[in-house]
Amino acid sequence: MVLDPEALFSIKLSLKVATVSTVLILLTGLPIAYVLAEKEFPMKNLLDALITLPLVFPPTVTGYLLLLIFGKNGFIGEIIYRLFKTGIVFTWYGAVVASSVAAFPIFVKTARSSIEAVEKNLIYAAFTLGKGELETFFRVVLPIAKRGIVAGLVLSFARAIGEFGATLMLAGNIPFKTNTIPIEIYSAVSDGNFERANLLTVVIAVLSLGIIFAVNRLSQRGNR
Amino acid sequence: MIVFKAEKELKNFSYSVSFSSDSQITALFAPSGSGKTLTLQMIAGLQKPDRGEIEVNRKTFFSSKRGINLPPQKRNVGYLFQDYALFPHMTVKENILFADRDEKLFREIVGLLEIENILNKFPGQISGGQKQRVALARALMRRPEVLLLDEPFSALHREMRENLYGELLSIVKRFNQRAVLVTHDFEEVLRLSEKVVVFEEGRNVQEGEPEEVFLKPKTVKIAKLLGHRNFLKGRVAETGEQFAVVELKGNVKLKLRRRVPLKAGEKVTVSVLPMSAAFSPAGESNRVDVLVKRIEKRGNFLYLKVELAGEEVELHLPVSLTPNYILEEGKRTTLHLSADQICAIKEEE
Numbered sequence: 001m002v003l004d005p006e007a008l009f010s011i012k013l014s015l016k017v018a019t020v021s022t023v024l025i026l027l028t029g030l031p032i033a034y035v036l037a038e039k040e041f042p043m044k045n046l047l048d049a050l051i052t053l054p055l056v057f058p059p060t061v062t063g064y065l066l067l068l069i070f071g072k073n074g075f076i077g078e079i080i081y082r083l084f085k086t087g088i089v090f091t092w093y094g095a096v097v098a099s100s101v102a103a104f105p106i107f108v109k110t111a112r113s114s115i116e117a118v119e120k121n122l123i124y125a126a127f128t129l130g131k132g133e134l135e136t137f138f139r140v141v142l143p144i145a146k147r148g149i150v151a152g153l154v155l156s157f158a159r160a161i162g163e164f165g166a167t168l169m170l171a172g173n174i175p176f177k178t179n180t181i182p183i184e185i186y187s188a189v190s191d192g193n194f195e196r197a198n199l200l201t202v203v204i205a206v207l208s209l210g211i212i213f214a215v216n217r218l219s220q221r222g223n224r
Numbered sequence: 225m226i227v228f229k230a231e232k233e234l235k236n237f238s239y240s241v242s243f244s245s246d247s248q249i250t251a252l253f254a255p256s257g258s259g260k261t262l263t264l265q266m267i268a269g270l271q272k273p274d275r276g277e278i279e280v281n282r283k284t285f286f287s288s289k290r291g292i293n294l295p296p297q298k299r300n301v302g303y304l305f306q307d308y309a310l311f312p313h314m315t316v317k318e319n320i321l322f323a324d325r326d327e328k329l330f331r332e333i334v335g336l337l338e339i340e341n342i343l344n345k346f347p348g349q350i351s352g353g354q355k356q357r358v359a360l361a362r363a364l365m366r367r368p369e370v371l372l373l374d375e376p377f378s379a380l381h382r383e384m385r386e387n388l389y390g391e392l393l394s395i396v397k398r399f400n401q402r403a404v405l406v407t408h409d410f411e412e413v414l415r416l417s418e419k420v421v422v423f424e425e426g427r428n429v430q431e432g433e434p435e436e437v438f439l440k441p442k443t444v445k446i447a448k449l450l451g452h453r454n455f456l457k458g459r460v461a462e463t464g465e466q467f468a469v470v471e472l473k474g475n476v477k478l479k480l481r482r483r484v485p486l487k488a489g490e491k492v493t494v495s496v497l498p499m500s501a502a503f504s505p506a507g508e509s510n511r512v513d514v515l516v517k518r519i520e521k522r523g524n525f526l527y528l529k530v531e532l533a534g535e536e537v538e539l540h541l542p543v544s545l546t547p548n549y550i551l552e553e554g555k556r557t558t559l560h561l562s563a564d565q566i567c568a569i570k571e572e573e
Contacts, residue, residue, distance in 0.1 A: 121309035127296040128303040129323035
C-alpha cells in the first residue's frame with residue numbers, strides 16, 4: 001500500500017510547519033530565554049507565566065484564544081489583514097502560529113535552564129576582559145549552553161509536529177491546505193480508514209523515535 | 225592608588241567598607257563571608273554599591289555623588305577568579321587571546337609563566353596550578369590598571385603555593401602591576417602584601433602594614449582572626465620607654481614590647497604568640513614556670529598545651545631545641561617567652 005497524495009501532502013505540510021515554527025521559536029525564544037535567565041526586571045514572573053500558559057491550557061483553549069487574537073477582528077489579525085490583505089486563519093500560516101505557540105514554552109524553558117547553568121563567573125570574566133554583552137553571548141554563553149539549546153529545539157520541533165488541538169481551531173481541517181499529520185490521522189479514523197491511520201502513525205512513530213534518539217545523544221554528550 | 229568607599233544593603237548582610245591604598249599589593253584579609261569578594265566585584269563593576277566612590281589610579285570607576293558608574297568593560301581590571309573561570313570550550317591559547325590579540329605581549333607573558341607547552345590544551349586537560357597561570361596570563365593581556373586576585377592560592381597544595389608566591393611577586397614587579405589580593409590566610413598576607421585591610425562582617429576593622437597589624441591587633445576578635453590563640457587577662461604593672469610589664473593571675477609577670485600606649489594600672493588582654501616560647505637560659509627575663517599538660521609532635525614542631533597563670537596556653541617549640549627529658553606531660557618546666565612576641569590588647573569598651 002502506498003500513501004495517497006493527500007497523506008503525502010500532510011507529511012510534507014507537517015514537516016514544513018514544524019520547521020518554520022522551530023526557526024521562529026529559535027529567533028524569538030532565544031533572546032527571551034536569555035533575558036529570563038540572566039536579568040532581573042519587574043513582572044518577570046508574569047512574563048514567565050504567560051509563556052508557560054500554552055503548556056497547561058487545553059490546546060483547544062489555546063487555539064480558541066489564538067482565533068480571537070488572529071481572527072479578522074482580533075487585534076493582531078486586523079493588523080495583518082490591513083498589511084497583507086489576507087488573514088492567517090484557515091491557512092498553513094495558522095498552523096505555524098498554532099504550533100509555534102504550543103511549542104514555544106518547551107524551548108524557552110529548556111534554553112533558559114541551560115543558559116542559567118553557564119557559570120556566572122565565565123560571563124563576568126568576559127565582561128572584565130572588555131567584551132560587551134552581545135559578544136559575550138555569542139562567544140561564551142551560546143557555545144557552552146549549545147547542547148541544551150539544541151535539545152530544546154528538537155523537543156519543540158517534536159511538539160510542533162504533533163500539534164493538533166490548537167491547529168484544528170486556528171487552521172481548520174482543509175485537505176491539501178491545512179491537513180497536518182495528526183489532523184489527517186483524526187480524519188482517517190473518523191472515516192473508518194484505519195489502514196491510512198496506521199500508515200501515518202508509523203510515520204509519526206519513526207519521526208518521534210528519531211527525535212528521542214537525537215535528544216538522548218545530545219544529553220549524553222553534554223554529560224561527558 | 226586605590227580609593228574605595230562603598231555601602232550596600234543586602235539580604236541579611238549590611239556592607240560598609242572604606243580604605244585607600246598606595247601599595248603595589250594590597251591584601252584584603254578575613255574569613256569567608258565577610259564581603260571580600262564583593263569588594264573585588266565592586267571594583268570590577270560586577271556589583272554596584274548603593275553609595276560610595278571607587279577610584280583606581282586617579283580614574284573614577286564609580287561615584288554615586290557624581291552619577292558615575294563605568295561598566296566592567298571600561299574599567300580595565302584584570303580579575304583572577306577563585307575558580308579561575310577559564311572558558312571550557314576554548315584552548316589555553318584561545319583563552320589568553322580572548323581579550324587581546326597582541327602577539328608580542330602574548331609570547332612574553334606565556335614565556336614568563338612557562339605555559340608554552342600547554343597552549344593547545346583545553347582547561348579540562350590541565351592541572352590546578354596550570355589553570356591558575358593561564359587565568360593570570362589572560363588577566364594580564366590587557367595591561368590592567370589593577371589585578372584583582374580572589375583567593376588565588378586556596379585551591380592549591382602548600383608546596384605549589386610556595387612556588388607561586390614568588391612567581392606572582394616577580395610578575396607584579398615585572399609589569400609594575402598594582403594588585404588587590406583577597407585571602408583568608410595571614411601567611412599569604414605577610415608573604416605578598418605591603419598593606420592589609422582586615423574585614424569582619426562587611427566592615428573594615430583595621431588596616432596597616434601586615435607585620436604591624438599582626439603584632440598590634442586592635443581587639444581580641446581581630447587578634448583571633450589573625451591567628452592569635454592565647455589570651456590572658458591582666459593589669460599593667462610598670463611601663464617603660466620600650467617595654468611594659470603586665471601582671472597576670474597568680475602574680476605572674478610578663479614583660480612585653482610596648483607597641484600601644486599603656487598606662488600603669490590599666491586592664492589589658494595579653495596575647496602570647498605560640499612562637500614566643502624558648503627554653504630559658506638563666507638570668508633571662510620573662511622566665512615563666514608552667515605546667516605541661518599535653519605534648520604533640522607536628523612536623524618539625526612540638527605543640528605544647530601548658531598552664532600559665534591559670535589558663536591553658538598553646539606554645540610551639542622547634543623539635544631541634546627540645547631535649548625530651550625536660551618536657552614531660554604533667555610536670556612543671558621553666559620557659560622563656562620573648563617580649564617581642566607578646567602583644568597587649570586594650571580592653572574593649
